[in-house]
Amino acid sequence: MENLEKALSGIIENIPDLDLREHESMRLHCSFKVGGEVRAFIAPKDIWEMTKVFYYLHMNEVLPLIVGKGTNLIIPEEGLDICVVSTEKLTKLRLGTTDDTIYAEAGVSLARLAQFAQANGLAGLEFASGIPGSVGGGILMNAGAYGSEMKNVLLWADVMDQDGNVKLMKNEELELGYRTSCLERLGLFTVRAAFKLTPGDPEVIRSQMEELARKRKEK
Numbered sequence: 001m002e003n004l005e006k007a008l009s010g011i012i013e014n015i016p017d018l019d020l021r022e023h024e025s026m027r028l029h030c031s032f033k034v035g036g037e038v039r040a041f042i043a044p045k046d047i048w049e050m051t052k053v054f055y056y057l058h059m060n061e062v063l064p065l066i067v068g069k070g071t072n073l074i075i076p077e078e079g080l081d082i083c084v085v086s087t088e089k090l091t092k093l094r095l096g097t098t099d100d101t102i103y104a105e106a107g108v109s110l111a112r113l114a115q116f117a118q119a120n121g122l123a124g125l126e127f128a129s130g131i132p133g134s135v136g137g138g139i140l141m142n143a144g145a146y147g148s149e150m151k152n153v154l155l156w157a158d159v160m161d162q163d164g165n166v167k168l169m170k171n172e173e174l175e176l177g178y179r180t181s182c183l184e185r186l187g188l189f190t191v192r193a194a195f196k197l198t199p200g201d202p203e204v205i206r207s208q209m210e211e212l213a214r215k216r217k218e219k
Contacts, residue, residue: 001039001081007060008040008083015052019043019089029086030070031132036079038065043086047105047158047166047191053085054164063162066189068107068134087136090191095120101155102195106136110143113195118209123200124153129209130216136190140183142176146212151176155194162187 012020024041027033042064044050057064064083067073090105093116100122104113114129127148131138139157142150156170175182183189 003060004039004062004081004083007057007062010056010059011042011053014056015049017045018049018053019045024084026070026073026075026084029067029084029088030073030075032072032074034077035073035075036077038075038079038084039081040083041086042083043089045089047090047160050085050087050090050160050191051164051166054160054162057083057085058163068137069109069132071133071137087134087189087191090136092192096194100197100199102197103192104135104195105192106134106190108135110134110138114209117195117197118202118205121199121202121205122197123205123208124148124197125195126205126208126212130213135193139174139176139190139193140181141179142181143179146215149176153195153197155196157190157194158192159183159188160191166191 011018021041023037025037026035042053044053062083064085066085068087087106090107092105093108094103096103102117110128110131110133113135114125117125127145131143131145133143138150139154144150154171156168157174158166159169160166
């Protein structure tokens with residue numbers, strides 16, 4: 001706890017515009033809308049700010065809980081004396097350098113990612129339109145549905161370690177398997193990713209997304 005307090009003091013002093021909330025209720029950040037307070041909740045506005053946060057946490061030997069949309073996450077009602085770092089503000093989304101790629105930051109929801117692809121006539125992410133969660137969590141667990149998964153469309157991911165260092169890992173380096181990857185084992189998390197898709201008719205893609213949504217609702 002003493003280390004966490006030192007880390008927070010350094011962060012508050014050196015990153016003045018940071019969204020840092022003390023004694024924050026996690027029910028505001030979890031899909032189940034339950035849970036107690038955490039000592040600190042930090043939502044960096046960009047990747048650069050994220051690296052600075054992790055610098056001070058690492059310097060004081062503090063391991064944070066990293067969250068995205070908080071899907072299927074429950075914090076005890078009595079709360080925890082921990083630091084939570086959220087990717088919820090990492091929401092930049094754009095077309096890549098080629099017509100068949102998309103760049104997305106970790107906090108972009110999978111539903112928004114799929115809708116963006118459809119609007120730009122890119123197929124391959126239809127399966128993701130009904131999956132709760134974000135790009136970061138989707139890569140961590142290789143999210144998938146209806147015969148497809150992130151492994152099929154992911155080109156690469158920029159990942160950050162607990163020291164705040166960022167490196168690019170290609171699809172094959174991430175060891176993407178059934179609801180798994182190497183990220184948790186290596187203590188890494190995604191901050192940005194690129195997806196390679198297939199050009200298609202936006203209306204056909206929309207129809208496929210609606211069909212998958214119907215199937216999901218029936219089940």
